[in-house]
Amino acid sequence: MSVAEGRSGREQLLEAALEYFAANGVHNESLRSLAANIGTSHRMLNYHFGSREGLLAAVVDAVEQRQRLAYAALMDSVGTGLPRTATRAFWNEVVEEALAYGPLVFELAAHAMQGERHAKGLRDTLVTPWIDILAESLVQAGRDPAIAPVQARLALGVVNGLIFDLLLTGDRSGADAAHGLFMDLIGLDDD
Structure with missing residues (x-):
């Protein structure tokens, strides 16, 4: 283009x-x-x-922005509930993005953990905004606002861990099965 x-x-x-x-x-x-x-x-x-650091920060921001837009589109399509089919569709979209960009995001996240200058901003963008977005979705779906942030952190940790597992092992069916079990455990309703 x-x-x-x-x-x-x-x-x-x-x-x-x-x-x-x-x-x-x-x-x-x-x-x-x-x-x-x-x-x-x-x-x-x-x-x-x-600078190189500015470019790397923009790269990670672009990947994160894609995922946030996809999540916003999901929430627009399902309203206030979190139906299983929509959540699975979002999982599949996140996995496809992760297969392309996950190693880059994890590499730059490691740079943030090590305090590298170009990645310091990632400490503020890779976790907290997602917890806020997910917690809001949980509250809209009827979950207790007092524990929604903790549930959101758990969900984010599970998804990130499963993506990490998938990128290391290549076992898509195993990651999909574990995600399905997680949806069962948190009580996502069928559509």
């Missing part, structure tokens, strides 16, 4: 970097090396993102 079709040069570069990092990992990729691999100049990457 060209800039004339609605995407800015920054958006195009971000998408190219996202696809490259998803396929190759971040490692110690310099802006010069990345630029050569995605068909641009390091000066353009600096112009749009300020």
Whole structure:
């Protein structure tokens, strides 16, 4: 898609970097090396993102934003309940995204855990916003507001753990089965 079709040069570069990092990992990729691999100049990457750290933060934000938009679309489609079919559909969507971008997100999350400068912002975006979103959904579905944040943290931990398992083992059917059991345990109603 060209800039004339609605995407800015920054958006195009971000998408190219996202696809490259998803396929190759971040490692110690310099802006010069990345630029050569995605068909641009390091000066353009600096112009749009300020630094390697700024680019990496934008990459993770883009992946997270996709997942938040998908979740918002799910909630719009189901209203105030959390039906099993919709939750399973969202799980499948998250898994497909994770198969493409999960290793990158986990790599950058590890950078955040290690206190690397480019990933510090991830400490604020990879967990807390999801707990807030999930807790709100649980309350709307009739769960107790006092424990909804804890339930949300549990759900997020289970999903992240199952994605981690899937990315390491490649066992999609095992991860799907475990997710199904989790839905049973938390009492998600059938549609």
